Amino acid sequence: MKPALIELRGIRRRYGGQGPGEAATEVLRGIDLDIRDGEFVAIVGASGSGKSTLMHILGCLDPATAGSYRFEGRDVATLDADGLARLRREAFGFVFQGYHLIPTESASENVQIPARYAGRPASWRSARARALLARLGLADRLSHRPRQLSGGQQQRVCIARALMNGGRVILADEPTGALDSASGAEVMALLQELAAAGHTIVLITHDPGVAACARRVVHMRDGRIVGDTGGGGPAPGHLPEPAQAAPGVAAPEPAAPMQVASAWTELIESLRSAGRVMRLNRLRTALTLLGVIIGVASVIVMLAVVRGSQQAVLAQMDTFGTRTVFVFPRWISERQRPRPLRLADAEAIRRLPHVEQASPYAEQTMLVRRGSADFSSRIGGTTQGFTRALNWPAASGALLPNEDEHDLSKVAVIGETVRRHLFGDGVQAVGADILIDKVPFRVIGVLAPKGQTGGQDMDDRIIVPLGAARARLFGSFDLERIDVVIRDMAHAAETEAAIVRTLAALRGGHDFETRNQAQEIRARAQADSTLTLMLGLIAAISLLVGGIGVMNVMLMTVRERVREIGICMAVGARQGDILRQFLVEAVLLTGLGGTAGVASGLAIGALLMLAGVPVSFSAVAVTAALGCAVATGLVFGFMPARQAARLAPVAALSGP
Ligand code: ADP
Ligand code: MG
Numbered sequence: 265m266k267p268a269l270i271e272l273r274g275i276r277r278r279y280g281g282q283g284p285g286e287a288a289t290e291v292l293r294g295i296d297l298d299i300r301d302g303e304f305v306a307i308v309g310a311s312g313s314g315k316s317t318l319m320h321i322l323g324c325l326d327p328a329t330a331g332s333y334r335f336e337g338r339d340v341a342t343l344d345a346d347g348l349a350r351l352r353r354e355a356f357g358f359v360f361q362g363y364h365l366i367p368t369e370s371a372s373e374n375v376q377i378p379a380r381y382a383g384r385p386a387s388w389r390s391a392r393a394r395a396l397l398a399r400l401g402l403a404d405r406l407s408h409r410p411r412q413l414s415g416g417q418q419q420r421v422c423i424a425r426a427l428m429n430g431g432r433v434i435l436a437d438e439p440t441g442a443l444d445s446a447s448g449a450e451v452m453a454l455l456q457e458l459a460a461a462g463h464t465i466v467l468i469t470h471d472p473g474v475a476a477c478a479r480r481v482v483h484m485r486d487g488r489i490v491g492d493t494g495g496g497g498p499a500p501g502h503l504p505e506p507a508q509a510a511p512g513v514a515a516p517e518p519a520a521p522m523q524v525a526s527a528w529t530e531l532i533e534s535l536r537s538a539g540r541v542m543r544l545n546r547l548r549t550a551l552t553l554l555g556v557i558i559g560v561a562s563v564i565v566m567l568a569v570v571r572g573s574q575q576a577v578l579a580q581m582d583t584f585g586t587r588t589v590f591v592f593p594r595w596i597s598e599r600q601r602p603r604p605l606r607l608a609d610a611e612a613i614r615r616l617p618h619v620e621q622a623s624p625y626a627e628q629t630m631l632v633r634r635g636s637a638d639f640s641s642r643i644g645g646t647t648q649g650f651t652r653a654l655n656w657p658a659a660s661g662a663l664l665p666n667e668d669e670h671d672l673s674k675v676a677v678i679g680e681t682v683r684r685h686l687f688g689d690g691v692q693a694v695g696a697d698i699l700i701d702k703v704p705f706r707v708i709g710v711l712a713p714k715g716q717t718g719g720q721d722m723d724d725r726i727i728v729p730l731g732a733a734r735a736r737l738f739g740s741f742d743l744e745r746i747d748v749v750i751r752d753m754a755h756a757a758e759t760e761a762a763i764v765r766t767l768a769a770l771r772g773g774h775d776f777e778t779r780n781q782a783q784e785i786r787a788r789a790q791a792d793s794t795l796t797l798m799l800g801l802i803a804a805i806s807l808l809v810g811g812i813g814v815m816n817v818m819l820m821t822v823r824e825r826v827r828e829i830g831i832c833m834a835v836g837a838r839q840g841d842i843l844r845q846f847l848v849e850a851v852l853l854t855g856l857g858g859t860a861g862v863a864s865g866l867a868i869g870a871l872l873m874l875a876g877v878p879v880s881f882s883a884v885a886v887t888a889a890l891g892c893a894v895a896t897g898l899v900f901g902f903m904p905a906r907q908a909a910r911l912a913p914v915a916a917l918s919g920p
Contacts (some may be wrong), residue, residue, distance in 0.1 A: 268298035268747040269433070269464060269632040270322065277317050277487075277668050280290035290846050291317045293487040294331070299466065300688045304459035304598055305811035306467045308476035308765035309484030314467045316437055319485070322437045323356050327832055347837045352913075353836020354384055361416040361438035362384035364831045364917065365410040366546055368625025369537075371397060371421045378428040378835040380533060380637075387437035389428075400454065405817065423454055433464040440474055452477055454838060461837025488873050509596045541821065541849060552817045553857040556896070559810030560861025560889045561868060563803040567885040568869045570796040572703045572878035587620075587753055589760050590779045591746040596899040603775050604742035607669055612663065613748055616906065618755040623649025624669060627744040631739065632682065643700055644744075645733025647671075651711070652836035661694035662710030664729055671729035674736065676705040680713040686735040700726065703736045756780070807889075810857065818850050818904035829915030839909040846908050850901020851894055858893030862886055 275295040281288025291314045299305055311313050320326035321333065324340055333340045335351065343351060357378075358364070365374045375393040383873055384392075395404055412419055419439060426434050436455060440448035456477055459465050467478055475481045477772070483491035501733040542549040593602035605624070613622040622683035631638055644650065648664045649659070663677055678686070678693065687693045696707050705728060734741050750759045760778055770775050822829070853866040866881065873879045 269301040269303075269336060270297070270299040271334040271337075272297040272322075273334075275318075275321060275328045275333060276349040277314070277326070278329040287316070290856040291323070291487050292328070295487075295489055297482065297489060297492075299464065299633050302459075302462050302464055303480060304456070304465045304467070306469060306481045307484060308469055308475040308480035308481055309472055310473055313484045314487040315484055319435050319437050319466065320466050320914045322433075323834070323915065324352050324356060324913075326557075326912070329829065334709055337700060340743065346840070348775065349381075349836050349838045351829045352834060353378060353429055355432050357423075357429070357431035357434045358834050359419065359422050359426050359436035359439045360671040361441040361520045363410065363415075363422045363442075364515045364827070364834070365418055365421060366828050366831060367410050368540060370407045371413065371417075371424075372407055374410070374421055375424045375428055377832065378425060381832070381841055382429050383530075386529060386533070388524055390752055393424065396427055397421070399490045400424050406904060414447070415443050419443060422453070422460075423451070426612070427458075431458070432464055432717050433466065433467050434458060435468075435863070438470070439467070439471070440471070448554045452686075456508075511692055514599065526600055530844075534845050535852060537845065538852045540848040540899065545821075546815060548820075549701040549853065552813050553860060554855025555810040555813035556854050557810075557861040557864055559803075559807035559896075560893050561865035563808045563889040563892065564865030564881070564886055565707040565868050565879075566799040566803045566860060566874070566888070568865070568879045568881045569872065569877060570799055571880040571882060571885070573795075587750045587756070587782075589748045589750065589756075589763060591763065592744075592777050592779065593701050593750060594775050594777045596775060603771070604740075604744075605744065605746055607741050609770060609776075610669075610746045612742070612766050613695040613763055616759065616766060618751050618759045619763075620751040621649040621652065621667070622746050622748045623647050624743045625650055625740075625747060626730060626733060626738055626740075626742060628738055629858075630638060630701045632686065633702075634686040634696065637686050639680050639682060641679075643733065643737060644725055645730040646727055647730055649749070650727060650747060651677075656714065657712045658709040659712040661707070663707075663709055664727060666729075668729070668731065668793065668842070669741075672704045672730055672731045672735055674703065674732050675708045676700065676895070677709040677710050677711055678707055679725045679726045680806060681721055682726055685712050701737055705732075707860065718871045730787065745837055767782075767907075783795045807892055807896060810854075810893070811900040814850055814897055815900035815904060816854070818846060818901050819907070821849070822846065822904045823907040825908075826916050827913060828838060829911055830918070833911070833913035834917055842911075843905045843909040846905030847901050850905065853896040854897030854901075861893060862890055865889070 267902050272295050275292055275297075276289050276290060277292040278290045280286050294317060307318065309317050317326070321328050324343075327341070335355065340348065340351065341477075365371075366377070369377075372390060372393045376389040379389040379392065392404060394403075397403060400423060402417060402420055402424070405413060405421075406416060410421070413421065425435075434455070439455070443451060452474060455465055455467060459479075467475070467477070469475050481493045482489055482897075522685075534915075573743075591605065591609070594604055595602050602836075607624055610622045610624045613619055623646055627642055629642045632641050632643075639902055646664070647667045647669055651663045657663075658677065659680070661677070664669070665673070665675070676698065683693050686698060688697070691801050693707050693710055696708060699705075705726075709722065711725075711727075711858060716722065728737075730741075748759075748763060750756050760780060764774075764778060767776055773779060829837075832842060832845075863888075869881060870880045
């Protein structure tokens, strides 16, 4: 006699009784049952007698409360979740009364699921699914969804699924319960054929007529076995002949050599089904995507704006010449005009080490005239060094010709604002004569426009040689300012200190002040970094909100698909498979949202750029935002995914 394939001893299953005042019900009250390889056993009993509960225990979907269950001599209580999943996958095939097909997948895909979890490559799976379905008379229904199939057809898909991994033991719980008599007879004929082909079959039914086709009938009542015809039961065959025979259904062993799918194809598989889920819930997917898109786009735009403004500041540092120290006379009191700087001061500074140049600058506001146009502007008397100190090129023509403070030539370099007022558009300024306070000067150049700085129009000025300004316009060498260019930034601080010391000694007092453009700009950059922090915070919050949206949707998805998860577990999905599936869905969601977010962030940035806001994208920021989005999917998807993976198979199968 063959040793028992399945050996149950004293199996009990109790429900409830955990909470105080909650009565425990014992559904199975000590089941002893041996089932040998290749047997066809029918378990019959009234509704509520515990047949389904027993089947769930047999199929390792539910643990017994007490007693032992040995499969091929091995105690299943010693198996962990993955071990049980493997046993379900390799040994069992389930046929349910309610079919339990995944409604969103086609017949062929449903049949392939067990092989997917067994790691079979896609080509092998689809070939075998096609062969199985063809043998069960469903060759033309491969791509139909379950609801496009009749009950009998769905049950045959279910049987094909049970056979996918070999179906060594087929557990059928009321397989004909929902079918009309003709389809029921067909299904029974199929099961008989499978039994004849060597499959072990456990058929659960409350219908003695259906049970009669098994060789052995076990009777249950109130959680106990009350009768067992043993191996020598009535021979099968007194059911009506099936309308459509299904010859040669697959033998227990899978028909092809094991060929394990790579992690890559598994990932592709997960992505495909995640994509399908997203398509089925379009509106919800779109709303969740929107959350992620807004998060990612705001991160990108804000980083770009911050970077843009930083670069604008840096550019300003360039245009101003950070190596420049400005020396001004200082107002000691409100009433007393400051003592002006003198040429001697500039000369003394020029003698200091590390000083490249010290250019004197005198300024007065005067009326400028050309023809009938007149305009009041600031006239600066200086040398060539002025434009060099400010790093200020000419837009057309030339700059002041030399460094000579006594140069008397009546030439002028005009700012853009002056040019516009005196010449307008389309008139050549260079070479023209203008009157500054009635003194004719020849325009030799136009300064490149610099715009506003500190509320002052930098382009509203005319510069002329200092000598000419003193002799023809101002009448003195009183200086407004000395612009000192330091040769080497490394000595900036020490040189500035030396300037202060030298001038204080020369002038016999500290009646001047120095200002250093680099410091001012640095202070502004500091203020900008506070802004950066705030914007970054806002962006992070919007990404967080997007992430919470993802989590919310994933939790909803898990709840909705509890039954599907149960089905996958029944056909052998490991916890890790379920976890991966849901994580892939979350990451796909955030990955797509992130990509769309990057696109819209770039678009918004481009619009801002057109509107004149300094914007600067960085590849690092874009990559980081996308990475954050995907990480958000992982982090916020993990909880729901783990929740799904930890569902008890039988609880999941009975659904929400
Ligand atoms: P059958 O399949 O023979 O009709 P079941 O095994 O489905 O019977 O159920 C047997 C008994 O166990 C029923 O009385 C049912 O109410 C009870 N039962 C089944 N599942 C649960 C559960 N999860 N919690 C509490 N009671 C349950
Ligand atoms: Mg039942």
